[in-house]
Amino acid sequence: MKGTELCAPAADLEEIDRIIDRYRDEKGSLIQVLLTIQAEHHWLPREVLSRVAERLSVPLTRVLHLATFATAFSRIPRGRPEVHVCTGTACHVRGAPRVLSTIEELTGIQPGETDLDLRYSLETVNCLGCCALGPVVEIDGKIHGKVSIAKTEDVLKSCE
Amino acid sequence: MNDLTMRIDGKEVGAAEGMTVLTAARGAGIEIPTLCHHDSLEPYGGCRLCLVEVTERGWSRHVVACVYPAKDGLEVRTRTERIDRIRKGILELLLARAPNSPILRELGEEYGADPDRFEGEGSFCIHCGLCVRYCAEVKKAHAVGFVDRGVRREIAFIPEIATRVCESCKECFPLCPTSYLQAAWVLVKSLATPA
Numbered sequence A: 001m002k003g004t005e006l007c008a009p010a011a012d013l014e015e016i017d018r019i020i021d022r023y024r025d026e027k028g029s030l031i032q033v034l035l036t037i038q039a040e041h042h043w044l045p046r047e048v049l050s051r052v053a054e055r056l057s058v059p060l061t062r063v064l065h066l067a068t069f070a071t072a073f074s075r076i077p078r079g080r081p082e083v084h085v086c087t088g089t090a091c092h093v094r095g096a097p098r099v100l101s102t103i104e105e106l107t108g109i110q111p112g113e114t115d116l117d118l119r120y121s122l123e124t125v126n127c128l129g130c131c132a133l134g135p136v137v138e139i140d141g142k143i144h145g146k147v148s149i150a151k152t153e154d155v156l157k158s159c160e
Numbered sequence B: 001m002n003d004l005t006m007r008i009d010g011k012e013v014g015a016a017e018g019m020t021v022l023t024a025a026r027g028a029g030i031e032i033p034t035l036c037h038h039d040s041l042e043p044y045g046g047c048r049l050c051l052v053e054v055t056e057r058g059w060s061r062h063v064v065a066c067v068y069p070a071k072d073g074l075e076v077r078t079r080t081e082r083i084d085r086i087r088k089g090i091l092e093l094l095l096a097r098a099p100n101s102p103i104l105r106e107l108g109e110e111y112g113a114d115p116d117r118f119e120g121e122g123s124f125c126i127h128c129g130l131c132v133r134y135c136a137e138v139k140k141a142h143a144v145g146f147v148d149r150g151v152r153r154e155i156a157f158i159p160e161i162a163t164r165v166c167e168s169c170k171e172c173f174p175l176c177p178t179s180y181l182q183a184a185w186v187l188v189k190s191l192a193t194p195a
């Protein structure tokens, strides 16, 4: 990982075209294309959205509407890994606020933010569906349960 | 053509399959207030101001006239105490966004809405979608669209398209119930083509 590069690398449009072609003739291809680009590139730059609109023959207004509507999409670069702290009711009573502030301290970012090195993105979520494990932190799809303050740092490190 | 018969405010009204309650009522000279409806656009149901009470098989409920399909035997009431109260509330919320809109002020007066009931947030756009839908459906230019959602939702011009088509069109301007559309356009124009 390029640790100190401040900008996200420019999108490779050939790569984007390949993703578009994968779904091109399917119904509902727009959302699939955007989800795949988001998953592989971690954000949706404007020139990528224009490209998607053009190649799928969908108005750019619709692409922008969708890309700004769903929280799964990001118009700014997101880091790797994406850290999701559950602040749903069960996790909240089980200590999510303390876990969250520990992560904020360790990473230096607030929910909704990404650090300058693109090393972390932090996001709060409302329920991950495993309340018995609370407080829960999900990092790149992997669930970490019963996260204590002491464990928080290890959990973060485990995914670097 | 008039194969359906309904009663609107006690008056017998004929309608055709595929019509909405709103078009049937207006055809019979019964006025229902609207903000987001436009005859040449698809039904939208965004502002909820046109809500009416319908009674079907003994059940009554509130629906929006501009979307609800005309049906045979439908009983419609366009003004009741409850309807007036709901419309007043809607107008008060919209007036908090666009306090100077002449259409909103006029309707607000009719329904006794207090323009200061909710703290103003001066965002001016009431999200009626007329500009966005007119541009997409009638002009097929897609120069303006909605972005974001919830309280952050707003209209956004696509500069590449807008600088090309809007100057000579501007057909959506008179449709806007507030002055937001024009203000947004002036802003985009000055950003896209600095003097």
Ligand code: SF4
Pocket: B124, B125, B126, B127, B128, B129, B130, B131, B132, B155, B175, B176, B177, B178, B180, B181
């Ligand atoms: S700018 Fe005007 S016409 Fe467009 S959505 Fe807002 S209020 Fe409606």
Ligand code: FES
Pocket: B033, B034, B035, B036, B037, B044, B045, B046, B047, B048, B049, B050, B051, B064, B065, B066, B067
């Ligand atoms: S006119 Fe019916 S909801 Fe706006």
